[in-house]
Amino acid sequence: MQALQLDAIHQPAAVREVPTPTPAAGEILVKLHAAALNHRDVWIQKGQYAGIKLPCTLGADGAGEVAAHGPEVPAGAPAVGTRVLVYPGLRWGSEQRAQAKDFVVLGMPDPGTFAEYITMPAHCIHPMPAHLNFEQGAALPLGGLTAYRAAFVRAQVQAGERVLVNGVGGGVALLAAQFCMAHGAEVWVTTGSDEKLARALEMGVKGGINYKAENWVKTLTQQAGGPFDVIIDSAAGEAFNSLVDAAAPGGRIVFYGGTLGNIPSLVPGKVFWKQLSILGSSMGSEQDFAAMLQFVTENGIVPVVDEVLPLAEGEAALRRLEASKQFGKVVLKIV
Incomplete structure (x- = not known):
C-alpha cells in the first residue's frame, strides 16, 4: 500500500x-x-x-x-x-x-x-x-473530539451563554464555534485575518473582531453587550491576559493548546476576584468521541x-x- x-x-x-x-x-x-x-x-x-x-x-x-x-x-x-x-x-x-x-x-x-x-x-x-x-x-475526529470535550465536558457550555472562540480559522476552533451555536449559545470569535472573520460571520456567528486591532477586548465586549461566560482558546502566551479581561465574573476559560507559548505575568487578582475557572483540555476519551459523533449526527453539523x-x-x-x-x-x- x-x-x-x-x-x-x-x-x-x-x-x-x-x-x-x-x-x-x-x-x-x-x-x-x-x-x-x-x-x-x-x-x-x-x-x-x-x-x-x-x-x-x-x-x-x-x-x-x-x-x-x-x-x-x-x-x-x-x-x-x-x-x-x-x-x-x-x-x-x-x-x-x-x-x-x-x-x-x-x-x-x-x-x-x-x-x-x-x-x-x-x-x-x-x-x-x-x-x-x-x-x-x-x-x-481529532478536531471534533478536542472541541467537544473543551466546550461541553470541561467548560460545560450552556444554551444562552455568551461564548468567545479565540483564533477561529483552524479546524478545532471552527468546530467549537459550530458546536456551541448548535447547542444554543451566542458565539463570538476572534481571528488575525479579516478574510477569516468575514467567513466566520457567513457561518452564522454573532460577531467577532481581528485580535490585532487596538483595544480589541473593550471593543468586542461592547459589541457583545458584555463579557463572556465561556472562552475557548488554543494559543495561551501573553495574549491569555486579554482573555482574562474578556471573561465575565464566574466565567470559564478553557484552552487546549499553547501555540504562543507559556503564559507570562498572569495577574492572580484578576482570576480570583472574578471567580474565574481556568481549565485545561486535551483531545478526549472514546466515550467523548461517541458522544461527539452523536451530537454531530443529531445537529447535522458539517x-x-x-x-x-x-x-x-x-x-x-x-x-x-x-x-x-x-x-x-x-x-x-x-x-
Missing part, C-alpha cells in the same frame, strides 16, 4: 510503498479514503513534539470503510463495508477525567492515517455520520474543509498548514 511517511525531522514527507497491515485479534482493517492534517503533523516534522520516533506514517484523522475483521472481533463491531471514522488515539484508559500515562495520538509512534489502510482495535472504529462524505468525515489534495501532495498540504493559510481542515484524498 502507499503511505505518506516522515523519515527524519526537518525533511520532506514522502509517499512510498509499505506493507499492508494485517488485523490481529480484536482488530479491524480500515481502507482509508481520506485523512486530515493537524498542526501536530507539522510540529513532528519540525522536531517540536515530545518523544519523536521516526520513521513513521503520519496522520491522526481518518475516514474510510471496514475492509476486514481480525480474529476475535467483538460482536457489534462495524461490518465489512461500513463507512467509519477512526478514533484518533490509543489507550485513553477507563478514567474519564484524564488520559492514562500510555495514551498516544495516532501518527507517531504508531502508524497513522496518511495511508491506504490502517489496523485499529475494534472499539476505536465508529460508524461515520451518514450525512458526511469521506472528506468531511476525515475533518472531524466540518469546514479548506482544501482537498491527493496523498501524493502531502508535503504541499503540510506547508499550507504551516503557513496558517487554511480556513478549516486540509484533507488528503487517498482513494
Whole structure:
C-alpha cells in the first residue's frame, strides 16, 4: 500500500510503498479514503513534539470503510463495508477525567492515517455520520473530539451563554464555534485575518473582531453587550491576559493548546476576584468521541474543509498548514 511517511525531522514527507497491515485479534482493517492534517503533523516534522520516533506514517484523522475483521472481533463491531471514522488515539484508559500515562495520538509512534489502510482495535472504529462524505468525515475526529470535550465536558457550555472562540480559522476552533451555536449559545470569535472573520460571520456567528486591532477586548465586549461566560482558546502566551479581561465574573476559560507559548505575568487578582475557572483540555476519551459523533449526527453539523489534495501532495498540504493559510481542515484524498 502507499503511505505518506516522515523519515527524519526537518525533511520532506514522502509517499512510498509499505506493507499492508494485517488485523490481529480484536482488530479491524480500515481502507482509508481520506485523512486530515493537524498542526501536530507539522510540529513532528519540525522536531517540536515530545518523544519523536521516526520513521513513521503520519496522520491522526481518518475516514474510510471496514475492509476486514481480525480474529476475535467483538460482536457489534462495524461490518465489512461500513463507512467509519477512526478514533484518533490509543489507550485513553477507563478514567474519564484524564488520559492514562500510555495514551498516544495516532501518527507517531504508531502508524497513522496518511495511508491506504490502517489496523485499529475494534472499539476505536465508529460508524461515520451518514450525512458526511469521506472528506468531511476525515475533518472531524481529532478536531471534533478536542472541541467537544473543551466546550461541553470541561467548560460545560450552556444554551444562552455568551461564548468567545479565540483564533477561529483552524479546524478545532471552527468546530467549537459550530458546536456551541448548535447547542444554543451566542458565539463570538476572534481571528488575525479579516478574510477569516468575514467567513466566520457567513457561518452564522454573532460577531467577532481581528485580535490585532487596538483595544480589541473593550471593543468586542461592547459589541457583545458584555463579557463572556465561556472562552475557548488554543494559543495561551501573553495574549491569555486579554482573555482574562474578556471573561465575565464566574466565567470559564478553557484552552487546549499553547501555540504562543507559556503564559507570562498572569495577574492572580484578576482570576480570583472574578471567580474565574481556568481549565485545561486535551483531545478526549472514546466515550467523548461517541458522544461527539452523536451530537454531530443529531445537529447535522458539517466540518469546514479548506482544501482537498491527493496523498501524493502531502508535503504541499503540510506547508499550507504551516503557513496558517487554511480556513478549516486540509484533507488528503487517498482513494
